[in-house]
Amino acid sequence: xxxxxxxxxxxxxNRATEARAAFEEAGKLDSRNTSALIxxxxxxxxxxxxxxxxxxxxxxxxxxxxxVDAICGAAKTxxxxxxxxxAKTQLTTARSTFKSEMxxxxxxxxxxxxxxxxxxxxxxxxxxIELADPQLPNAVEPYAAIAKLLASQGRAAEALQKLELAKSxxxxxxxLQRAFGDVLAAQGKFCLLYTSPSPRDRTRS
Numbered sequence: 145x146x147x148x149x150x151x152x153x154x155x156x157x158n159r160a161t162e163a164r165a166a167f168e169e170a171g172k173l174d175s176r177n178t179s180a181l182i183x184x185x186x187x188x189x190x191x192x193x194x195x196x197x198x199x200x201x202x203x204x205x206x207x208x209x210x211x212v213d214a215i216c217g218a219a220k221t222x223x224x225x226x227x228x229x230x231a232k233t234q235l236t237t238a239r240s241t242f243k244s245e246m247x248x249x250x251x252x253x254x255x256x257x258x259x260x261x262x263x264x265x266x267x268x269x270x271x272x273i274e275l276a277d278p279q280l281p282n283a284v285e286p287y288a289a290i291a292k293l294l295a296s297q298g299r300a301a302e303a304l305q306k307l308e309l310a311k312s313x314x315x316x317x318x319x320l321q322r323a324f325g326d327v328l329a330a331q332g333k334f335c336l337l338y339t340s341p342s343p344r345d346r347t348r349s
Contacts, residue, residue, distance in 0.1 A: 178204045178207050178208045178211055178214065181200045181201070181203050181204040181207070181214070182200070182201065182204050182211070182213050182214050182217055184200045185197045185198070185200035185201040185204065185214075185217045185218075185221070186217065188200060189217065189220070189221055189224070192224075194221050194224045194225050195225070197217070197221045198218055198221040198222065198225070200217075201214050201215075201217040201218035201221060202218055204217070205218060210241075212238070212242055212245050212247060212248060213247070215234065215235075215238050215248070216235075216238075216247045216248060216250075216251050218234065219231040219234045219235050219238075219251050219255065220251050220254070222234070223251075223254060223255055223258055228255060228258050228259050229259070231251075231255045231258075232252070232255040232256065232259065235248060235251055235252040235255055236252065238252075239252055244275055245275065246272050246275040246276045246277070246282070246283075246286065247272075247282070249268050249269075249271040249272035249275060249286070250268070250269065250272040250285055250286050250289060252268045253265045253266075253267075253268030253269040253271075253272060253286070253289060253290075254289065256268060257289075257293060262293065262297065265293060266290060266293060266294075269286050269289050269290035269293065270286075270290065272285075272286035272289075273286045273287060273290070273306075278313050278314050281317070281319075283313075283314055284310060284314055284317060284319045284320050284323065285319075287306055287307060287309070287310035287314075287320075287323065288307075288310075288319065288320075288322070288323035288326075290303075290306050291303040291304070291306045291307050291323050291326070291327050292323070292326060292327070294306065295326070295327045295330040296330070300327055300330060303327045304324075304327055307320070307323055307324050307327065310323070
């Protein structure tokens with residue numbers, strides 16, 4: 145496994161210190177390593193160091209202008225920095241080029257939501273759901289995003305329907321459980337956050 149890939153493995157397992165060291169080493173070995181720059185950007189974004197993060201993402205875009213992860217990384221950092229119109233413009237341009245990329249639709253939806261364009265955001269989240277690959281861990285993200293949006297509008301029943309759809313298509317992950325929990329908490333249904341055993345489970349006890 146190369147140093148760059150090792151960094152992404154560490155990042156996926158929340159080992160930030162090891163990931164940071166691997167990405168830095170990969171960058172030193174090859175200054176053209178776009179993936180290492182994106183990895184560094186993701187770590188800085190997670191730390192809330194947005195100005196530093198966007199510099200890494202922008203550098204990655206300069207080296208590889210069609211890298212979707214770099215584009216979405218830069219755009220989501222702009223959202224965090226409240227540069228909302230800049231983020232929307234960047235993502236709108238990307239959507240016209242990368243029509244089948246789930247991440248672009250997802251983050252364009254988030255930009256629209258931050259700008260207060262809730263109906264447009266809902267449309268983009270639905271597009272992202274259609275584009276999501278059920279085999280990938282990030283497939284849950286557009287479902288969680290639209291459920292949160294719907295719940296915030298008092299449409300909790302619709303939000304739960306979206307999450308039930310996700311449950312029927314995706315693996316049952318902590319991220320999906322958190323999304324259910326967020327919607328139920330928004331309804332004040334805290335007692336339902338503890339899932340009772342299924343009939344099949346009860347027969348085993």
